[in-house]
Amino acid sequence: MREITFIEKFLKANHKYVLDKFSNKELLTVASKTHATDLLTEVDLTLQKRFVEAAEESFPTDRVIGEESGLDVIPEESDGRVWMIDPIDGTYNFVRGANPAFGISVAFVQDGFAQAAGVHMPLNNLMFLAETDKGAFCNGRRLCVSTVQRFDEACMEIDFGGVKARRALVKRALDIIKKAGQVRCQGCAVMGICQVASGDVDGYLHIGLPPWDFAAAQLIAEEAGAVATRLDGRPLRLFDEKQGVLITNGAIHKTALSLLNH
Amino acid sequence: MREITFIEKFLKANHKYVLDKFSNKELLTVASKTHATDLLTEVDLTLQKRFVEAAEESFPTDRVIGEESGLDVIPEESDGRVWMIDPIDGTYNFVRGANPAFGISVAFVQDGFAQAAGVHMPLNNLMFLAETDKGAFCNGRRLCVSTVQRFDEACMEIDFGGVKARRALVKRALDIIKKAGQVRCQGCAVMGICQVASGDVDGYLHIGLPPWDFAAAQLIAEEAGAVATRLDGRPLRLFDEKQGVLITNGAIHKTALSLLNH
Numbered sequence: 393m394r395e396i397t398f399i400e401k402f403l404k405a406n407h408k409y410v411l412d413k414f415s416n417k418e419l420l421t422v423a424s425k426t427h428a429t430d431l432l433t434e435v436d437l438t439l440q441k442r443f444v445e446a447a448e449e450s451f452p453t454d455r456v457i458g459e460e461s462g463l464d465v466i467p468e469e470s471d472g473r474v475w476m477i478d479p480i481d482g483t484y485n486f487v488r489g490a491n492p493a494f495g496i497s498v499a500f501v502q503d504g505f506a507q508a509a510g511v512h513m514p515l516n517n518l519m520f521l522a523e524t525d526k527g528a529f530c531n532g533r534r535l536c537v538s539t540v541q542r543f544d545e546a547c548m549e550i551d552f553g554g555v556k557a558r559r560a561l562v563k564r565a566l567d568i569i570k571k572a573g574q575v576r577c578q579g580c581a582v583m584g585i586c587q588v589a590s591g592d593v594d595g596y597l598h599i600g601l602p603p604w605d606f607a608a609a610q611l612i613a614e615e616a617g618a619v620a621t622r623l624d625g626r627p628l629r630l631f632d633e634k635q636g637v638l639i640t641n642g643a644i645h646k647t648a649l650s651l652l653n654h
Numbered sequence: 655m656r657e658i659t660f661i662e663k664f665l666k667a668n669h670k671y672v673l674d675k676f677s678n679k680e681l682l683t684v685a686s687k688t689h690a691t692d693l694l695t696e697v698d699l700t701l702q703k704r705f706v707e708a709a710e711e712s713f714p715t716d717r718v719i720g721e722e723s724g725l726d727v728i729p730e731e732s733d734g735r736v737w738m739i740d741p742i743d744g745t746y747n748f749v750r751g752a753n754p755a756f757g758i759s760v761a762f763v764q765d766g767f768a769q770a771a772g773v774h775m776p777l778n779n780l781m782f783l784a785e786t787d788k789g790a791f792c793n794g795r796r797l798c799v800s801t802v803q804r805f806d807e808a809c810m811e812i813d814f815g816g817v818k819a820r821r822a823l824v825k826r827a828l829d830i831i832k833k834a835g836q837v838r839c840q841g842c843a844v845m846g847i848c849q850v851a852s853g854d855v856d857g858y859l860h861i862g863l864p865p866w867d868f869a870a871a872q873l874i875a876e877e878a879g880a881v882a883t884r885l886d887g888r889p890l891r892l893f894d895e896k897q898g899v900l901i902t903n904g905a906i907h908k909t910a911l912s913l914l915n916h
Contacts, residue, residue: 428807429835484836488809489854491840493753544817545690547750552837555806559832570821573691574746575814577839578753592751 393450395500396523399510402446403496403519406439410496410514414486422487427554431483436460439479439496447475459604466603470504470631476607482580493580499607504631509608511582520586520612528589528615535616537641538591540573543651546594546644548572549584553599561599564623564636567651568597581637585609588639589616595640595648599623603630606637619645623652655712657762658785661772664708665758665781668701672758672776676748684749689816693745698722701741701758709737721866728865732766732893738869744842755840757848761869766893771870773844782848782874790851790877797878799903800853802835805913808856808906810834811846815861823861826885826898829913830859843899847871850901851878857902857910861885865892868899881907885914 393401413420413435421434440458447456451473457463458477467474475498480486482494492515500508511520520535522528528535540546548568553561562569569575576593578584582605584596589612596613598605607630610620620628623636640648655663675682675697683696702720709718713735719725720739729736737760742748744756754777762770773782782797784790790797802808810830814820824831831837838855840846844867846858851874858875860867869892872882882890885898902910 427835428804429809484809489852491753491755491838491845491849491854542690547691547746552831555833555835558837562828562832566824569814570824571817572820573689573817574841575820575839576753576841577837579836579838583753587753590751592753 395508396521398450399498399508400521402443402498403510403512407514417487417489427556429484430554431487433483433487436479436483440477443477457604466631474501476501476604478604481582481605485579493578493583495580495582497582497608501607501630506607506611509611511586511608511612513583522612522615528612530590535589536591537588537617538594540594540641541643543571543644543647545573547574547576549576549587549593549596551581551598552577557600564599564652565597568648571651581605582609585613585639588618588641589613594644598637600635601637613639617642625649657770658783660712661760661770662783664705664760665772665774669776679749679751689818691746692816693749695745695749698741698745702739705739719866728893736763738763738866740866743844743867747841755842755845757842757844759844759870763869763892768869768873771873773848773870773874775845784874784877790874792852797851798853799850799879800856802856802903803905805833805906805909807835809836809838811838811849811855811858813843813860814839819862826861826914827859830910833913843867844871847875847901850880850903851875856906860899862897863899875901879904887911
């Protein structure tokens, strides 16, 4: 099976399960991880488990890494075939129902670079798919980044994250926060980055995002024409052990970098 | 006709029109108002015009004020019967399709206090309704604010607004931004405030919101148990010519005020 076909099939197969769990979210088992608003649910665990089983069946020799439960180990070597899953990105939104922005993210990575990617937003049934050099699509429609040129007219999606990393974010990104035309924060990396791809926002910023949170969305955004770097302007690589993520429509990238590094 | 019945009827009657326009938003006529991201569309104008006509027919002696096109005049006296409409709150989101958070807001105000209120979110068909002393409801379900007690576990919806007022917001709200458990910004006041009512977020903050943006949502939130004040702690009144708005679940209100006023 082609990797992109496997991704799409997995995401579609779990659509109803996620919707059902969201509809009855008051019955969910929820635990905190690193802090009170860093949440883990049975849905995260079940989806990751299902993915591991599906990948073992179709691609038995491939490695799987993911956000939850012992799979969150970034490989020291970038060689070989790796699957990266974030079972629910935006778990906090999922649990609270806050304008529910959450998505399921799966990337197939070869030698350190994503080759096939899928992000699914179950509530509005948006299926973002991309393969290297083949473009990015949402429900079959080809995606293209926005043409906004001026930073004071740009809409920046800024992830404020949990309270522990907040001071560092505010310090580093204060000029971005002050000078962007609009600021949004949905608290869901995959949605923020996919909205750069679809041209609905112009840039996405996170001060410290693990690779399973952007592996799929980065490819989708780049295939739609986005520019993706670290906060110091170096290329955004999955396994470089660096932190921040800046993904924009390209036109505002230089300005955003200069505001982050003066 | 009862005022709440009139409100619900108006909102329902325009549901299809708004959905149709959103589906074809690339065809919209869009203009800028005070700055490049402060947008006005034909939908704002049409909805407001339709509301003025409907109100004139059912309540011919009542006054109507609203966000657009000459109706944005705050009465000097708070006596008498006033209707307040924000035809599309979140026009920027509507135009760009950015995780589209927008709503239509109608309040009936008597002697300076909202007595009946409706907020409609067309995309997910959420109808928030409230009357004084009768509780708040969303699609018939009674609403109640969250029970979150600690500020570092609270989700604050902060409206970063346009770039012109951003510095003042960041200065005033910096400690809120740094210390809240989670920060969200959807760029839609009525949705933010209604989510305080539904318990999906714990607080809403805006540094300068005109009264048609919160007249309906404030009543909905208060009827769900929320506390609503100005940023200095004074009661939130529609026609006091003050600016900032803080609406919370009550439990975190004192902490939020102290972070805004130290």
